[in-house]
Amino acid sequence: METPDIVVVGCGASGALLAGQLFRQATQVLQLSCVDSRFRLGAGLAYGSARDEHLLNVPASRMSALPDQPDHFANWLSQRRLTRESPTEYFAPRRQYADYLTDYLGESLRTSTLPHGVHHEPHRAVGLKPLHGGWLLNLDDGRQVWSKTVVLALGNLTPLSPPSGLHAVVEHPAYLHNPWSGSWPQLDARASVGIIGSGLTAVDQVLSLQVAGHRGPIHVYSRGGEWPGVHVLGANPIDIGLRSGSLATVLRELRRGLALGAGQGAVWQQVIDGLRPHTAQIWQQFTEVEKRRFLRWLGSSWNRARHRMPPTVKDRLTQLEQSGQLTLGAAPAIAGRPSGAMIEIDPGDGSEIRRVHMLLNCTGAGSRVTDSAQPLLGQLLEDGLIQPGPAELGLANDADGRVVNRSGLPQQGLWTIGPMRQGSLWESTAIPEIRQQAADLAERLLQ
Numbered sequence: 001m002e003t004p005d006i007v008v009v010g011c012g013a014s015g016a017l018l019a020g021q022l023f024r025q026a027t028q029v030l031q032l033s034c035v036d037s038r039f040r041l042g043a044g045l046a047y048g049s050a051r052d053e054h055l056l057n058v059p060a061s062r063m064s065a066l067p068d069q070p071d072h073f074a075n076w077l078s079q080r081r082l083t084r085e086s087p088t089e090y091f092a093p094r095r096q097y098a099d100y101l102t103d104y105l106g107e108s109l110r111t112s113t114l115p116h117g118v119h120h121e122p123h124r125a126v127g128l129k130p131l132h133g134g135w136l137l138n139l140d141d142g143r144q145v146w147s148k149t150v151v152l153a154l155g156n157l158t159p160l161s162p163p164s165g166l167h168a169v170v171e172h173p174a175y176l177h178n179p180w181s182g183s184w185p186q187l188d189a190r191a192s193v194g195i196i197g198s199g200l201t202a203v204d205q206v207l208s209l210q211v212a213g214h215r216g217p218i219h220v221y222s223r224g225g226e227w228p229g230v231h232v233l234g235a236n237p238i239d240i241g242l243r244s245g246s247l248a249t250v251l252r253e254l255r256r257g258l259a260l261g262a263g264q265g266a267v268w269q270q271v272i273d274g275l276r277p278h279t280a281q282i283w284q285q286f287t288e289v290e291k292r293r294f295l296r297w298l299g300s301s302w303n304r305a306r307h308r309m310p311p312t313v314k315d316r317l318t319q320l321e322q323s324g325q326l327t328l329g330a331a332p333a334i335a336g337r338p339s340g341a342m343i344e345i346d347p348g349d350g351s352e353i354r355r356v357h358m359l360l361n362c363t364g365a366g367s368r369v370t371d372s373a374q375p376l377l378g379q380l381l382e383d384g385l386i387q388p389g390p391a392e393l394g395l396a397n398d399a400d401g402r403v404v405n406r407s408g409l410p411q412q413g414l415w416t417i418g419p420m421r422q423g424s425l426w427e428s429t430a431i432p433e434i435r436q437q438a439a440d441l442a443e444r445l446l447q
């Protein structure tokens with residue numbers, strides 16, 4: 001049995017950012033084990049796409065791995081002559097960002113004066129139990145790894161349940177539940193495609209179909225029938241001073257701030273971006289009922305405003321819509337039904353029922369541990385070693401990221417980072433938040 005100093009379970013961007021910080025901050029030699037079945041560290045679900053049309057949704061100037069070196073990613077791009085565009089206007093392909101994280105990890109190892117070691121376990125973790133004052137991790141090949149310290153950097157979860165209304169087609173060969181699986185069925189270029197969800201995952205799939213030369217109709221459905229917001233290049237954040245209040249007060253103040261900003265020639269994107277450094281503080285003051293209410297009634301609007309697309313991507317969607325190939329519709333109570341080899345989609349509002357050759361579930365990644373197919377999470381829940389976070393998002397954890405068990409006690413040596421902290425911090429899925437968490441958590445772990 002191996003005994004690394006720290007085991008990081010899941011090594012997408014969160015795990016890689018943490019590993020880099022550990023190597024940069026450590027004053028003693030460190031042996032790190034990174035458990036992730038993906039072949040490269042840092043890619044994860046978010047940056048694992050090999051497709052050039054899948055772009056970052058944040059300009060390069062805001063994607064540095066290091067909170068104290070904001071130009072780190074922009075410099076990396078320019079040293080490699082990967083773009084001539086300004087970093088405030090360049091939305092890099094996500095695979096380029098995975099390359100950057102790989103290099104960042106290598107650089108963190110090289111620049112340390114100590115001979116640290118990192119070992120990649122190309123496996124999934126399927127179980128975790130407390131043992132001898134540490135944690136015993138079970139891997140899917142039957143081996144075990146023990147360490148005093150384990151960090152759960154599990155990232156974005158693949159949801160177990162299909163969106164409501166689609167239960168009848170889950171087993172249908174034309175239905176694809178996980179669009180990131182890479183196992184698209186063979187598709188005739190003139191086939192009709194249905195997409196459920198109109199967020200950034202749906203946008204990725206539309207672009208991939210276009211790049212693949214698809215000529216058939218693409219029908220996108222979501223409850224509100226709206227695309228994500230669009231970035232306004234060069235628009236700086238505006239702080240409207242909102243820091244606290246009940247959900248009703250926050251909404252009133254936000255509306256006031258948006259109207260005031262608009263009156264002074266600002267765009268809404270600037271007000272939303274100005275709120276971002278304060279969202280954790282605001283979120284933590286909401287009651288549990290307010291958090292759930294926010295998610296239920298405003299979660300999608302917030303996500304559309306926060307997770308935006310580059311203007312070039314919006315232009316491509318507009319062209320496709322104008323050509324008639326792409327439609328976006330509101331579907332308040334969508335239902336899917338098998339129809340021979342095809343699937344019939346009923347938007348549920350009396351509008352046209354359509355038949356499609358392929359239906360993609362693009363409702364996005366999940367953050368509910370109780371709705372995850374992961375055996376690891378199932379076992380941890382069953383043993384009471386974890387509990388869902390506030391509003392059922394991610395894992396319950398304390399202010400430093402220590403995982404909290406069913407009895408509400410922070411667990412010695414068990415930590416989490418990234419999207420799994422969403423319940424306690426709300427904004428905990430994007431690089432600007434995660435890189436700071438990585439720096440702080442590394443400091444804690446090394447103490």
Ligand SMILES: Cc1cc2nc3c(=O)[nH]c(=O)nc-3n(C[C@H](O)[C@H](O)[C@H](O)COP(=O)(O)OP(=O)(O)OC[C@H]3O[C@@H](n4cnc5c(N)ncnc54)[C@H](O)[C@@H]3O)c2cc1C
Binds near residue numbers: 126417418
């Ligand atoms: C498609 C997509 C695009 C995004 N684009 C951006 C962007 O442009 N800018 C931005 O700031 N944010 C973006 N995000 C947000 C994103 O969540 C974060 O930026 C960041 O990538 C999260 O990294 P992560 O490592 O926590 O999660 P993930 O990328 O989800 O990676 C988690 C990793 O953990 C592994 N894992 C999970 N469970 C286990 C287990 N039991 N055993 C072993 N390994 C396990 C998975 O295989 C995966 O490799 C995007 C998210 C998605 C889903």
